[in-house]
Amino acid sequence: MNTSYNLARSKYREYNVDTEKTFKILSTIPLSIHCWQGDDVTGFEKTRTGLSGGIQVTGNYPGKARNVAELRADLHKVYQLLPGKHRLNLHAIYGEFGSKRVDRNQIEPKHFRGWIDWAKDEGVKLDFNATLFSHPKVASGLTLSSPDKSIREFWITHVRRCRRIAADMGKSLNHPCIHNLWIPDGSKDAPVDRYSPRKYLKDALDKIYRDKYPSSQMKDALESKLFGIGSESYVVGSHEFYLGYCLKNNKIPCLDLGHFHPTESVADKISAILQFSDEILLHMSRGVRWDSDHVPVLNDEVRTVTEEIIRSNRIKDIHIALDFFDASINRIGAWVLGARTVLKGLLMALLQPAELMRKAESSGDHFSRLALTEEVKTIPFGPVWDYYCHKSGVPTDAEVIKEVKTYEKQVLSNRN
Ligand code: RNT
Ligand code: ZN
Numbered sequence: 001m002n003t004s005y006n007l008a009r010s011k012y013r014e015y016n017v018d019t020e021k022t023f024k025i026l027s028t029i030p031l032s033i034h035c036w037q038g039d040d041v042t043g044f045e046k047t048r049t050g051l052s053g054g055i056q057v058t059g060n061y062p063g064k065a066r067n068v069a070e071l072r073a074d075l076h077k078v079y080q081l082l083p084g085k086h087r088l089n090l091h092a093i094y095g096e097f098g099s100k101r102v103d104r105n106q107i108e109p110k111h112f113r114g115w116i117d118w119a120k121d122e123g124v125k126l127d128f129n130a131t132l133f134s135h136p137k138v139a140s141g142l143t144l145s146s147p148d149k150s151i152r153e154f155w156i157t158h159v160r161r162c163r164r165i166a167a168d169m170g171k172s173l174n175h176p177c178i179h180n181l182w183i184p185d186g187s188k189d190a191p192v193d194r195y196s197p198r199k200y201l202k203d204a205l206d207k208i209y210r211d212k213y214p215s216s217q218m219k220d221a222l223e224s225k226l227f228g229i230g231s232e233s234y235v236v237g238s239h240e241f242y243l244g245y246c247l248k249n250n251k252i253p254c255l256d257l258g259h260f261h262p263t264e265s266v267a268d269k270i271s272a273i274l275q276f277s278d279e280i281l282l283h284m285s286r287g288v289r290w291d292s293d294h295v296p297v298l299n300d301e302v303r304t305v306t307e308e309i310i311r312s313n314r315i316k317d318i319h320i321a322l323d324f325f326d327a328s329i330n331r332i333g334a335w336v337l338g339a340r341t342v343l344k345g346l347l348m349a350l351l352q353p354a355e356l357m358r359k360a361e362s363s364g365d366h367f368s369r370l371a372l373t374e375e376v377k378t379i380p381f382g383p384v385w386d387y388y389c390h391k392s393g394v395p396t397d398a399e400v401i402k403e404v405k406t407y408e409k410q411v412l413s414n415r416n
Contacts, residue, residue, distance in 0.1 A: 004383035015353035022350035032087040032321035037335045038065040040327045043093025046101040053133025053184030054228025059328025063412030081336045083392035092131040105157040109168035126169040127178045130162035144204040145185040145197035145236040170217035182223040186231025197236045221281040223254035256283035258292025267304035283323035293324045295338040306345030333404040
């Protein structure tokens, strides 16, 4: 490994790139690992209605986590296979609710204290999400934008409680917890009235965010979407809606890579939004036709987004979370692969000869800029990534496959 790394390192040196420096930077970038890849977005509520809200998990690969202990064991394994220190992103349905039914408008910080204790032991910080899907009160497809006041009130209460829980997490772990809000509201066919639901949503958000928490404890993000399953023609919380809301109310826009038209570039939006917003939250995902939640792979989208994260010089203001759920393959493998893909993208971006490229651009030498962009694609990356993994005390890609298989045999296969 060392020989091939040394060769690669000297190659990068020719471009004025110090590989060791890139490792240092990469190791400070946390990914917020979503808990919901482990159990197909099921959660631990007593009464479950099945996944709804226009998102879908397909596949029934054996070994799904069935309870909090199994999910934690799986997460622990995932962290062991990732270089760097990462966060955990929880959804409200993952509380420890005891034997009684606790409805969404009744959840409290105490239901998440177990997670906080676990996070302390594991050395991870927490992020949080209200859950406005998979519940009888989403039956009409509408939550905060429903014309029914009692439905709106129910969900307003839920989100207010979730923000309190987020603040509790942030306070307990001494790091701001990002509370992200995504709602499924929309309609299959074109509505006649697009205005009223958006007005209801805006008013609901105003009520929700009236509760103030210090930004040292929690921060708010809002996630837009173009369409979902059953909301093909209209989504209330569109990109324009939330971008407007966030900029006006000092909230963090959340961009999910699977939530835009396929020809739209999330990468291009980052530098635009950062001119006006202090921070951005990204959901790293892979859209495939109508699905927005495939496991990320190292495609152009991931590469351009990670390039923009690095080139923005605003890494601290860009929060990177994962959001995908695949039940058709080993779930630990899916988790780890998606996370490592994002880390690889970041490392590739860090390894680019930024100085040379910028110089070519500013001197109007666009041929050299293009040539460099192409050249860096074939400088050996694998040995550098392997070395980084090794140095971080985690397996290389080839070893990851073995580790996942072993875990499957030793742990997952005992779950039926
Ligand atoms: C749905 C959104 C949202 C969810 C999670 C489970 O399209 O992307 O982020 O995937 O909240
Ligand atoms: Zn998302």
